[in-house]
Amino acid sequence: MNIEIRNLHQRFGDAVALNDLSLSIEGAKIIGLLGRNGSGKSTLLNIIAGFRKPTSGEVLIDGEPVFENGRITERLALIREVGDTVEDSEKVEEALRYAAYLRPNWNGERARYLLDRFEVSLKSKISSLSRGRRSALGIALGLAAQADLTILDETYLGLDAPSRYLFYDELLQDYMNQPRTFILSSHLIEEIARFLEDIVIIDHGTLMFHGNTEQFVSQGAAVTGNAADVDRFVQGKKVIGELQLGRTKSAMVYGEINSGFLEQANTDGLDVESLGVQDLFVYLTQPKGE
């Protein structure tokens, strides 16, 4: 599936949620959409799924506009909260029946298997489900839809750690059995990073990074050593954070960390450590002027 996002702008009154965001996603990959609260993640996902018409700009999926295009939207599954498509007063089994009617590739057996694993009873009323079980129902509906594009927008909410691991395992199985595009948004970056082939980071409604996860990680490093040496070393480099302890200083650097960089650090007696996805994300998106 090919997703072409062109110059999206979204305003809510005076507030700008998306500001000229363009992005192109190709191939069957698990992609992570990362951003702080209010960065525009959910707005972007709603627009990609055709749930919302942007103020300006457009989203094309396999060359066709997505908004009010049934041929495209039936190939997409956006899961945010379960209440979206089903009435709270309904039972879980009725939600499955509705999904079977709505989804061309619906796999009912898969849905029942997932609900069983997550210990959600088919006879339960949706309104009586806990937050975690509601999330689990959303996950089951999302995965069993077997859509060409499955978007899971913070569907982990309320899930305890064992249930989240179950979700990751089932997602991975689904992806391997039937490679297709998944977009995941989550604040639990450390937990999901290992499943993500690519990462998209948005900040204040604009695109900050799009690329391979390992490539992203390889661009961030903590350089630690004698404060004066560190200061000299990072001159002309992009420093995204600093920590100091006595005479020892760590500078977080963002950019190309190549062999020349490492050799120079070694010569200067400085330690270089990877920041990891989550720390790098935090340093890159923390409010400026602090």
Next chain:
Amino acid sequence: MFDDQQPIYRQIADQIRQDILGGRLEEEEQVMSTNQYAAFYRINPATAQKAFQNLVDDGVLYKKRGIGMFVQAGARAKLQEEHRASFFGQRLDPVLAEARVIGVSAADLIAYISRKLGEDSGQ
């Protein structure tokens, strides 16, 4: 399971190298599939794929089309040679640096190593 300092694909490739060196993987033996590695380590299959590619490029694994990945004949000897070449610099130098910092003498080091190696060959 992984430390943050090395890309995951490299850690998996190193694990497979260690398995070959330690005899847990025999030459000409089939290696588990990318998907099996991905499910076991809970990682994206592309990452496992990259580890395999790394080992194919290094001549440690080879691909039988439609069947899977196999350990290259002669891979163990080749890995032993490579690891021997980097052993002193990568493994021993940090230990010697530590010994210097804490004041372990050269004589103590040599005595310890002789005794250890003697024990091993004496058994």
